[in-house]
Amino acid sequence: DTGVSQDPRHKITKRGQNVTFRCDPISEHNRLYWYRQTLGQGPEFLTYFQNEAQLEKSRLLSDRFSAERPKGSFSTLEIQRTEQGDSAMYLCASSLAEAAAQDEQYFGPGTRLTVT
Amino acid sequence: QKEVEQNSGPLSVPEGAIASLNCTYSDRVSQSFFWYRQYSGKSPELIMSIYSNGDKEDGRFTAQLNKASQYVSLLIRDSQPSDSATYLCAVTYNFNKFYFGSGTKLNVKP
Numbered sequence: 001d002t003g004v005s006q007d008p009r010h011k012i013t014k015r016g017q018n019v020t021f022r023c024d025p026i027s028e029h030n031r032l033y034w035y036r037q038t039l040g041q042g043p044e045f046l047t048y049f050q051n052e053a054q055l056e057k058s059r060l061l062s063d064r065f066s067a068e069r070p071k072g073s074f075s076t077l078e079i080q081r082t083e084q085g086d087s088a089m090y091l092c093a094s095s096l097a098e099a100a101a102q103d104e105q106y107f108g109p110g111t112r113l114t115v116t
Numbered sequence: 117q118k119e120v121e122q123n124s125g126p127l128s129v130p131e132g133a134i135a136s137l138n139c140t141y142s143d144r145v146s147q148s149f150f151w152y153r154q155y156s157g158k159s160p161e162l163i164m165s166i167y168s169n170g171d172k173e174d175g176r177f178t179a180q181l182n183k184a185s186q187y188v189s190l191l192i193r194d195s196q197p198s199d200s201a202t203y204l205c206a207v208t209y210n211f212n213k214f215y216f217g218s219g220t221k222l223n224v225k226p
Contacts, residue, residue, distance in 0.1 A: 047155065
């Protein structure tokens, strides 16, 4: 399989619990992105990595959210003390940005989070 | 003002017609522009990218970029019912800012 994969595909959790999602990018891609999407909206940028370096974080990303990409391969997104407002689809994308402007991102299937 | 604006639709066109989807963006230093298609319950799928003014054609799809007017569009020729989806416009600038519009829902009627 050469596409972006995400795990789990669905997660139901109770308010206050911590959750962690995993993303495996396309193998040769150096950039990895996390987005959040709610119904009727486009993906909302959260953060991105170039190799193992986290280069940008959205101001919307509260301190409860943290992302890592050890060794520049897979990435994890953790949400601590989940709130009902965190319920959304969490999307991961990757790209091979040989030139910074050429940033064609390929999305994984997403992880749907429901906080009860 | 949102960085990327799209008409939410729905845009309805008959099968075989040309569908025209539009997007405006607010930042003049925006550098890269993308169109994604998203079927209900699925993740976005890249259709086309465009980086310079003018038209870019790929099969039935044509992307048009006008940086002076801060406007990018997507034309779908010979629309098919399978083209019915939400079309997302995405813009990047400063090499590290990424914005998506809310999408335009397209319905192609058989």
